[in-house]
Amino acid sequence: MFSINPDDLTQKPIEQAETIPSDWYTDPGFLTIEEKTIFKKNWQLACHQSQIPNPGDSICRTVAGNPIIIVRENSGEIRAFYNVCRHRGGPLHVKCGTTTVLQCKYHGWTYLMDGSLRGVPQFDRVELFDKKDFGLKPVKTALWQGLLFISLNDEIHPFEDVVNGILDRIHPIRLDEMSYHTSTVDRINCNWKVYVDNYLEGYHIPIVHPELSGLLDYKNYITETGEYFSLQYSPFSSSSADNPYKAENGRAFYYFIYPNIMLNILPGRLQTNIIEPDGHDKCRVIFDFFYADPEKAEDDGTIAGDLEYSAKIQQEDIEICEAVQTGLKSDVYDKGRFSVKRELGVWHFQSLLKKNLLDFQS
Ligand code: FES
Ligand SMILES: [Fe+2]
CATH class of the missing domain: 3.90.380.10 (Naphthalene 1,2-dioxygenase Alpha Subunit; Chain A, domain 1)
Structure with a gap:
């Protein structure tokens, strides 16, 4: 150490x-x-809005060893999540042919754009399992002048202080x-x-x-x-x-x-x-x-x-x-x-x- x-x-x-x-x-x-x-305590630049112009577009980043996925949803809003499936840690992508569903590349669990877990294939005899407890972890975002900043620190100083x-x-x-x-x-x-x-x-x-x-x-x-x-x-x-x-x-x-x-x-x-x-x-x-x-x-x-x-x-x-x-x-x-x-x-x-x-x- x-x-x-x-x-x-x-x-x-x-x-x-x-x-x-x-x-x-x-x-x-x-x-x-x-x-x-x-790196976990400060704002990080993720992308510019023009890099993900259309609903369903996504981009991946890594912050302090944490994989992050940034997606544009149908409403035009941009969201960021830890790119880590709650099943066994697989990576996600926007499901082909959709603009509203993230799918794990490992066993295919699916999540809605608000991070909530939707589809869990072949999981019907699993006990004490509530999908509500297995949503994607969101990441804090700030959009400034078309640039999307993210932070892994929920207690971070306001973004406005950074670019004032x-x-x-x-x-x-x-x-x-x-x-x-x-x-x-x-x-x-x-x-x-x-x-x-x-x-x-x-x-x-x-x-x-x-x-x-x-x-x-x-x-x-x-x-x-x-x-x-x-x-x-x-x-x-x-x-x-x-x-x-x-x-x-x-x-x-x-x-x-x-x-x-x-x-x-x-x-x-x-x-x-x-x-x-x-x-x-x-x-x-x-x-x-x-x-x-x-x-x-x-x-x-x-x-x-x-x-x-x-x-x-x-x-x-x-x-x-x-x-x-x-x-x-x-x-x-x-x-x-x-x-x-x-x-x-x-x-x-x-x-x-x-x-x-x-x-x-x-
Ligand atoms: S790790 Fe994501 S579905 Fe298995
Ligand atoms: Fe130089």
């Missing part, structure tokens, strides 16, 4: 703070603690008007927090992404923090032909929503990233791309450009993140310090981590 040194949970201002210790990134036992204290202020900041961009286009998934050999830390600062841009650096007005790169999110924003220095965002007047918002969600927002475009731990030293980064007008974006080359550009930046980030994981595992590194000017987002993220862990300990 991993034991946390209480000194490592001390909160200090960024000017005095140390980074979190290396064994939080490298010890398998720490991930077990994170599943309980972080974002809409005013991105106005007039509306995320609920975007439509899903495509996804990519990267498996990376680093702890999930290495990838998150890296996303949260522009400090590495001149070294790791020299090409991107040339497009940004790095002097005016800013980071703002809210209670549960941070925002990075940089005006573009160039409107030249090689700037992939030239048409957008330089407005781009890079939001991080604690603990593992990224919303990259441009006028007419949204890219969401979810960073899922895959063991203690690997993670999965799921990129979903959305456009206000996918057909137009397809025709004018915006989508091809976005995919190509994002893949290039991602490759540069993957290489540095995997190298950092090796450094964190080495015999000589434990903790570092923050650039006050450039690493506010990383400090904010690590402060929230400590707060969650402290709540768990007390």
Whole structure:
């Protein structure tokens, strides 16, 4: 069992703070603690409404080892359940040819969209069995701007607290008007927090992404923090032909929503990233791309450009993140310090981590 040194949970201002210790990134036992204290305790992004547009559409996710199914029912409402049959734990799917019944893929028990158990084949001599006691376990949901968030914690803070202020900041961009286009998934050999830390600062841009650096007005790169999110924003220095965002007047918002969600927002475009731990030293980064007008974006080359550009930046980030994981595992590194000017987002993220862990300990 991993034991946390209480000194490592001390909160200090960024000017005095140390980074979190290396064994939080490298010890398998720490991930077990994170599943309980972080992933089960906070809101998680499940999908955008445009990924399940029709009644009967469904999508599956995993949160802290728990399989979740998200379904759209006939009324248009979206619901989420643990994707675990109450018979012997099998997975469910929307029964072929229906829009209203979930069926277990193992022995065929069926459930209605409110989670109640309906069909139990060949179960007639079973005693003391009441179907009412065997409904699917629901998962708490919040729909915001077309994005569906879920939480395994019934006592969680209100979702509004998480995104408070974002809409005013991105106005007039509306995320609920975007439509899903495509996804990519990267498996990376680093702890999930290495990838998150890296996303949260522009400090590495001149070294790791020299090409991107040339497009940004790095002097005016800013980071703002809210209670549960941070925002990075940089005006573009160039409107030249090689700037992939030239048409957008330089407005781009890079939001991080604690603990593992990224919303990259441009006028007419949204890219969401979810960073899922895959063991203690690997993670999965799921990129979903959305456009206000996918057909137009397809025709004018915006989508091809976005995919190509994002893949290039991602490759540069993957290489540095995997190298950092090796450094964190080495015999000589434990903790570092923050650039006050450039690493506010990383400090904010690590402060929230400590707060969650402290709540768990007390
Ligand atoms: S496990 Fe679902 S019907 Fe048996
Ligand atoms: Fe980067």
